[in-house]
Amino acid sequence: MQEEFYNLANKSQAAFAKKLTPTNIAFLGIKIPRIKEFVKNHQITYDELYNIKLNQYVEQDILFGLFLNKLGKIKNQLYYDTFLYFVKYLDNWMTCDTFVCDTKFKKNDYDQLLSIIQCLLQQEPIEIRCGLILLKKYFIKELEFDEIFKMIKGIKYGNYYVDMGCAWLLCTMGCYNFEYIYNHLPNILEMSNFVYNKTLQKMRESYLITPEQKQRLKNAFRTG
DSSP states (O other), X not given: OHHHHHTTOOHHHHHHHHHHSOOSSBOOOOOHHHHHHHHHTOOOXXXXXXXXXXXXXXXXXXXXXXXXXXXXXXXXXXXHHHHHHHHTTOOSHHHHHHHHHHOOOOGGGHHHHHHHHHHHTTSOXXXXXXXXXXXXXXXXXXXXXXXXXXHHHTSOOOOHHHHHHHHHHHHHHHHHOHHHHHHTHHHHHHHOHHHHHHHHHHHHHOTTSOHHHHHHHHXXXXXX
């Protein structure tokens, strides 16, 4: 199976992907849709999954994550252990976002998932980003916004991918409840000036925000 995967490699695509993704890990040059198709057409066990070497090629890391999500249709302890094992190897935004956006958690998984997120938010930048995107995907409709603010207020800001992940989360929250986020702009500013302005920018770019709301956000931008 590994040789079959390597046969999908493309040098020009690898060079292009490397320009988009800051990482010291090599690229094979396999587009995400082709990796997803490969996972769809192959079956794997956990033992076989652990034979996939991590941090050798970016696409190979993505392959591991997507196969894990496929195995994770049944959420047992082995899945959660492997999930925590894998996120320690996350090295870049592409692997992180592709993996997290492909996860499939149901409501009866949320208690354990929330515990994992709380742990991730105390870790290294790429793990924090993973936790933020999981919050955005699963808990905006499940948790009080005050609770989400408490979770993200103390994380380490200043890393570009953490800050962008937080702005993405806050923008999505603002699209669900504009007035809440607008009224809490001072709290966001306390987190980071960059996160504050990026949140406003992303909300102004959203078609879910009205022209009147966009004007209010425009007037709230800060400099410096």
